[in-house]
Every structure is written in structure tokens, then in C-alpha cells.
Amino acid sequence: MKLVTVTNYHEISVRAAQLVANQVNKKKNTVLGLATGQTPVGMYQELISMFKRGEVDFFEVVTFNLDEYYGLSSEHPQSYHHFMWDTFFQYINIKKENVHLLNGVTENINKECKQYEYLIQKNGGIDLQILGIGDNGHLGFNEPAIGLNSKTHLVNLAEETIYANSQYFNDVQEVPKQALTMGIGTIMKAQKIILLASGRKKAHVIESTINCPVSSEVPATALQLHNDVIILIDKEAAYKI
Numbered sequence: 148m149k150l151v152t153v154t155n156y157h158e159i160s161v162r163a164a165q166l167v168a169n170q171v172n173k174k175k176n177t178v179l180g181l182a183t184g185q186t187p188v189g190m191y192q193e194l195i196s197m198f199k200r201g202e203v204d205f206f207e208v209v210t211f212n213l214d215e216y217y218g219l220s221s222e223h224p225q226s227y228h229h230f231m232w233d234t235f236f237q238y239i240n241i242k243k244e245n246v247h248l249l250n251g252v253t254e255n256i257n258k259e260c261k262q263y264e265y266l267i268q269k270n271g272g273i274d275l276q277i278l279g280i281g282d283n284g285h286l287g288f289n290e291p292a293i294g295l296n297s298k299t300h301l302v303n304l305a306e307e308t309i310y311a312n313s314q315y316f317n318d319v320q321e322v323p324k325q326a327l328t329m330g331i332g333t334i335m336k337a338q339k340i341i342l343l344a345s346g347r348k349k350a351h352v353i354e355s356t357i358n359c360p361v362s363s364e365v366p367a368t369a370l371q372l373h374n375d376v377i378i379l380i381d382k383e384a385a386y387k388i
């Protein structure tokens with residue numbers, strides 16, 4: 148794992164956007180794995196600015212998002228479908244048919260998950276996967292104790308994740324208790340991975356990700372076994388290393 152520590156959140160966003168743009172400029176039909184949450188928002192804003200300046204073009208880009216709440220339809224304001232269109236896709240020239248997110252209201256979970264894996268493979272696999280990280284070490288919604296070879300599947304959200312994400316809902320009771328997520332095994336198949344983390348509250352989990360033995364107790368430790376990972380963090384998130 149290559150650790151890159153920058154001054155602040157803005158610098159994380161600019162560097163991450165440059166890495167994504169470099170990848171897309173090198174391969175027009177790049178397959179991107181994308182993340183939701185607060186951390187990548189600055190990167191999406193930088194990519195929109197770069198697109199408007201003509202520095203990157205998404206016309207042939209294909210995307211697969213990491214996860215979606217189970218039980219929320221794509222129109223729900225807290226769904227990750229909504230987040231991605233609201234934050235990023237509506238501002239760039241990506242084709243709607245090239246955008247993939249799991250269907251949170253599928254009637255056949257097993258089929259939905261298998262189909263997602265199939266589509267990723269059919270598109271040639273993920274070239275570059277962007278990741279955030281949960282305070283408990285989750286990647287996507289792969290909570291502690293989930294198998295490190297897992298494929299796309301339905302998960303029960305950890306209490307701390309439900310609590311952390313309740314800031315986006317009116318009430319903690321409204322937060323879905325389950326989600327569909329790419330598995331750790333799915334994530335590990337990406338050619339390149341960039342994990343983003345900012346702020347003191349991520350310092351502990353970043354330290355564990357780098358220094359703890361690989362274990363499903365901290366799912367992000369699996370990244371130690373991948374041969375092309377950049378951990379892009381700010382000074383605050385790096386202070387325990």
C-alpha cells in the first residue's frame with residue numbers, strides 16, 4: 148500500500164480527481180468503482196470542474212457504485228442512486244446506461260447480486276476503485292466479520308454505521324438496517340484502488356488498516372493484500388501512524 152499524506156481535505160479532493168482523470172484520459176472507456184459518503188464529495192466537485200474545463204471526458208466511462216441501502220428505491224432522497232446523480236452524474240456527460248448501482252428494492256436479492264458481479268466482469272472488471280472507510284473499518288457496507296472473499300451480497304448494517312448515517316435521515320429509526328454491497332472479494336479484484344480518508348476521527352481506523360494483521364474484524368486490512376492501493380489521507384487522519 149502506498150501512503151500519500153497531504154495537508155488537508157481540499158488537497159485530497161484535488162489529488163484524487165487528478166488520479167481519476169489520468170486514468171480516464173489514458174483509457175476512455177475506463178470502468179470506475181465509485182463510493183458515496185462525505186469523503187468523496189470534494190473529489191466529485193473537482194472532477195466536475197475539470198470536466199467543465201475540458202480536462203476530462205466521461206462519455207465512454209462506465210461506473211459501478213459500491214453499495215445501496217436495501218429497501219430504498221432509486222427515487223428516495225437518501226438512496227445512493229439519488230446521491231450519485233445529485234452530487235456528480237447530472238453535471239458530467241456520462242451515459243445513463245453506463246451508470247450502475249444496485250437496486251435497493253429488488254425482488255430477487257440473489258439474482259440482483261449475481262447480475263451485478265456479471266456486469267462488472269462483462270465490462271472488463273473495475274479499472275479504478277474509489278473507497279471511503281467507515282470508522283469501524285468497513286469498505287462499502289462490508290462490516291466487521293464479513294468474509295474477506297465475499298462477493299456482492301446483502302448485509303446487516305452495524306449499529307455504529309446506522310448511527311453514523313442517521314445524520315442524513317430525520318430519525319435513526321428511518322435508517323435502513325440492511326444494504327446491498329460489493330463484497331471485499333469484489334473490491335479486491337479492481338486493478339487499482341484509492342482509499343480516501345480525512346480528519347481526526349478516521350485516524351484510528353487508518354492506523355489499524357495499515358498496521359493490524361489482515362482480519363475480517365477490520366475489513367480494510369484486506370487492502371494490505373492488494374498490489375496497487377493508494378491511501379490518500381490528510382495530516383489529521385495520519386496523526387496516529
Ligand code: PGA
Nearest residue numbers: 184185186187279280281
Ligand atoms: P464518510 O463515510 O465518507 O461519510 O466518512 C465513509 C464510509 O462509511 O464508508
